[in-house]
Amino acid sequence: MLKIEGLTAEVEGKQILKGIDLEVPAGEIHAIMGPNGSGKSTLSYVLSGREGYEITGGSVTFNGIDLLAMEPEERAAAGLFLAFQYPVELPGVGNALFLRTALNAVRKARGEPELDAMQFLKVARDRLKALHISEDMLKRGVNVGFSGGEKKRNEVLQMALLSPKLAILDETDSGLDIDALKIVADGVNALRAPGFSSLVITHYQRLLDYIVPDKVHVLMNGRIVQTGGPELAKQLEESGYASVQAAA
Amino acid sequence: MTALVTGAAGFLHRFEGLQQRLPGARLPFVQALREQAAEAFRRQGFPTRRIEAWKYTDLRPVAEAGFDEALTAMDDSPALPPAHGAARAVFVDGRFRADLSMLDGLSYGAESLAAALERQEGRLGALARPVEQPMAALNTMLFEDGLVVTVPAGVAGGVLDLVSLGTASERPEAFHPRHLIRLEAGASLTIIETATGPAEARYLHNPVYEIEVAFGAVLTHARLQQEGARAFQLSTAYARVEKGGTYDNFTLNAGGRLVRNEIHTVLAGPAATCHMNGAQLLRDGQHADTTTFLDHAAPDCASRQTYKTVLSGRSRGVFQGKIHVHQVAQRTDGYQMNQALLLSPEAEIDSKPQLEIYADDVKCSHGATVGAIDAEQLFYLRARGIPEARARAMLVEAFLREAIEGVQDEAAREALDAAVTGWWDRQGEAA
Ligand SMILES: Nc1ncnc2c1ncn2[C@@H]1O[C@H](COP(=O)(O)OP(=O)(O)OP(=O)(O)O)[C@@H](O)[C@H]1O
Numbered sequence: 001m002l003k004i005e006g007l008t009a010e011v012e013g014k015q016i017l018k019g020i021d022l023e024v025p026a027g028e029i030h031a032i033m034g035p036n037g038s039g040k041s042t043l044s045y046v047l048s049g050r051e052g053y054e055i056t057g058g059s060v061t062f063n064g065i066d067l068l069a070m071e072p073e074e075r076a077a078a079g080l081f082l083a084f085q086y087p088v089e090l091p092g093v094g095n096a097l098f099l100r101t102a103l104n105a106v107r108k109a110r111g112e113p114e115l116d117a118m119q120f121l122k123v124a125r126d127r128l129k130a131l132h133i134s135e136d137m138l139k140r141g142v143n144v145g146f147s148g149g150e151k152k153r154n155e156v157l158q159m160a161l162l163s164p165k166l167a168i169l170d171e172t173d174s175g176l177d178i179d180a181l182k183i184v185a186d187g188v189n190a191l192r193a194p195g196f197s198s199l200v201i202t203h204y205q206r207l208l209d210y211i212v213p214d215k216v217h218v219l220m221n222g223r224i225v226q227t228g229g230p231e232l233a234k235q236l237e238e239s240g241y242a243s244v245q246a247a248a
Numbered sequence: 249m250t251a252l253v254t255g256a257a258g259f260l261h262r263f264e265g266l267q268q269r270l271p272g273a274r275l276p277f278v279q280a281l282r283e284q285a286a287e288a289f290r291r292q293g294f295p296t297r298r299i300e301a302w303k304y305t306d307l308r309p310v311a312e313a314g315f316d317e318a319l320t321a322m323d324d325s326p327a328l329p330p331a332h333g334a335a336r337a338v339f340v341d342g343r344f345r346a347d348l349s350m351l352d353g354l355s356y357g358a359e360s361l362a363a364a365l366e367r368q369e370g371r372l373g374a375l376a377r378p379v380e381q382p383m384a385a386l387n388t389m390l391f392e393d394g395l396v397v398t399v400p401a402g403v404a405g406g407v408l409d410l411v412s413l414g415t416a417s418e419r420p421e422a423f424h425p426r427h428l429i430r431l432e433a434g435a436s437l438t439i440i441e442t443a444t445g446p447a448e449a450r451y452l453h454n455p456v457y458e459i460e461v462a463f464g465a466v467l468t469h470a471r472l473q474q475e476g477a478r479a480f481q482l483s484t485a486y487a488r489v490e491k492g493g494t495y496d497n498f499t500l501n502a503g504g505r506l507v508r509n510e511i512h513t514v515l516a517g518p519a520a521t522c523h524m525n526g527a528q529l530l531r532d533g534q535h536a537d538t539t540t541f542l543d544h545a546a547p548d549c550a551s552r553q554t555y556k557t558v559l560s561g562r563s564r565g566v567f568q569g570k571i572h573v574h575q576v577a578q579r580t581d582g583y584q585m586n587q588a589l590l591l592s593p594e595a596e597i598d599s600k601p602q603l604e605i606y607a608d609d610v611k612c613s614h615g616a617t618v619g620a621i622d623a624e625q626l627f628y629l630r631a632r633g634i635p636e637a638r639a640r641a642m643l644v645e646a647f648l649r650e651a652i653e654g655v656q657d658e659a660a661r662e663a664l665d666a667a668v669t670g671w672w673d674r675q676g677e678a679a
């Protein structure tokens with residue numbers, strides 16, 4: 001599904017990613033953990049095509065195609081989804097219009113028929129219910145005045161609607177209460193299928209009790225320094241990153 | 249065919265030639281107003297950039313164009329813009345067209361000024377100040393027609409479409425409609441104005457509005473300026489709002505080559521309200537100017553102004569807003585915001601807010617911002633699969649929406665929303 005080889009990237013002349021090697025096979029969920037500032041969000045932005053990063057080396061393929069050569073909207077249409085660590089507020093853009101435009105753009109790119117406002121509302125209502133989101137949120141500006149938890153749930157709503165092949169969740173669990181955490185985890189687990197993969201970036205082992213990963217990677221100082229099974233997350237929770245540093 | 253004289257001299261020349269044939273030639277009060285205006289225009293000519301109020305807008309392209317008066321066929325059937333209500337007044341090249349209008353059976357008066365002129369003594373020219381504003385002088389000197397609207401006390405007039413069509417002809421044409429709008433105590437009316445013309449037509453549309461809003465009356469005045477790409481529109485509106493009345497003006501400047509929207513509002517009675525909102529959507533080569541003068545002349549009045557300008561290509565936008573709070577106008581609540589979104593490095597916006605406050609108990613704020621499309625917001629939309637052009641259009645519309653949301657009347661708001669939605673997409677097709 002996703003294959004990253006020797007990826008290096010700079011921001012404003014500063015090297016952040018220093019040679020990332022990572023492979024996520026179809027149907028697997030991988031977690032990435034690592035200290036603040038180690039490059040987790042940078043990796044997720046580079047994968048989704050945000051401007052301002054200079055790729056200085058390496059390659060990324062997504063189902064065999066060169067991901068780095070694609071525009072952000074092409075990546076989304078191809079099935080890549082990033083749940084932002086800090087979802088962006090769009091004052092004046094209604095959430096319903098935003099969600100429908102996004103869904104139709106992706107459907108169109110996939111050769112599926114677009115949905116009119118009524119059809120969209122029907123689809124959206126089902127997802128809202130599953131995620132315990134009030135319908136009010138559709139009427140508001142995108143993320144405007146949303147609480148931290150509401151913003152994260154809105155990200156998961158977008159993911160559920162766009163049904164991606166690869167979902168990158170950048171600290172989607174941060175700032176969520178226990179119930180919301182379960183709802184988000186259910187949202188991801190609902191997508192679990194042989195053709196769906198996910199990269200879950202988190203600081204907390206707790207999320208991984210609900211979304212059990214196939215592998216856990218530790219990203220430190222721009223490199224993957226350790227990879228293990230779910231038990232690695234538990235071990236990190238107990239002894240912190242110092243032990244990894246020692247091992248690496 | 250006689251050679252055209254350009255500039256102010258051309259218009260004065262035409263005034264002298266037409267004087268006896270213009271409407272009201274035998275009405276002394278009309279003649280006196282025209283003479284006084286001609287004298288002012290003869291003295292000042294077209295405003296130049298040396299005049300403070302015209303510092304950022306150069307009228308030389310208008311002065312140099314050499315206009316003729318309109319020679320319009322009065323029996324063609326031009327395509328009309330979509331109607332927003334049942335009542336409609338249509339002007340072609342500034343002349344009222346009864347055959348295209350629908351003004352029968354209204355609960356208020358709406359008629360052609362040319363036909364009703366003899367009854368307008370004391371009302372025509374009550375608010376316009378041709379000695380101070382040269383474009384109003386030009387209008388007074390040469391107006392041929394216009395709309396006279398009188399909504400009696402307590403009558404809810406609903407929606408009235410006011411349509412102005414410019415037509416293409418061999419020589420540039422000028423028309424100067426004069427509209428007189430009066431709402432009596434407790435009356436209400438929504439005027440949705442659409443001014444448009446063919447892309448190739450060269451014309452000057454120079455309307456003047458004299459607007460009286462009496463005690464507790466509410467006038468919504470939505471103006472969709474969608475003139476042809478080679479046209480000029482220079483409009484001057486004078487509004488006087490009495491106690492507890494509301495004047496809600498929204499002007500959308502989307503068409504034309506060089507346009508100006510000048511508004512003079514006087515809040516004359518206590519607790520009067522005025523909204524002056526607007527949007528300017530400019531393409532390469534366009535120049536649009538919004539200049540507002542607001543007089544808080546009574547206590548406890550509120551005013552809200554939000555103007556948004558979107559500029560692409562080599563376009564130029566101007567916003568000047570002057571708020572004058574008189575000494576008696578205690579507890580004035582004034583707000584003015586002016587924001588520009590630059591879509592191109594070659595676009596330019598000039599903005600000049602001006603507050604003159606002579607009362608001590610007032611709440612007045614103003615602000616101005618200039619910015620580009622936010623890269624974070626653009627990326628967020630694109631990361632959700634929305635193509636870049638559509639994503640930009642959504643952000644432009646979002647930028648404009650705040651100003652439109654200030655319009656209280658639903659019909660007017662919907663008309664404006666429809667005019668703005670997809671503007672950017674249509675630009676893409678045109679380019
Ligand atoms: N635009 C930028 N300019 C300069 N430095 C940047 C920029 N963006 C990121 N960085 C730096 O890159 C490093 C990695 O940041 P990144 O956001 O990827 O970390 P992270 O692993 O996601 O951290 P956290 O756990 O706190 O979210 C940090 O040192 C950060 O300061």
Ligand SMILES: [Mg+2]
Nearest residue numbers: 040041042085
């Ligand atoms: Mg991060």
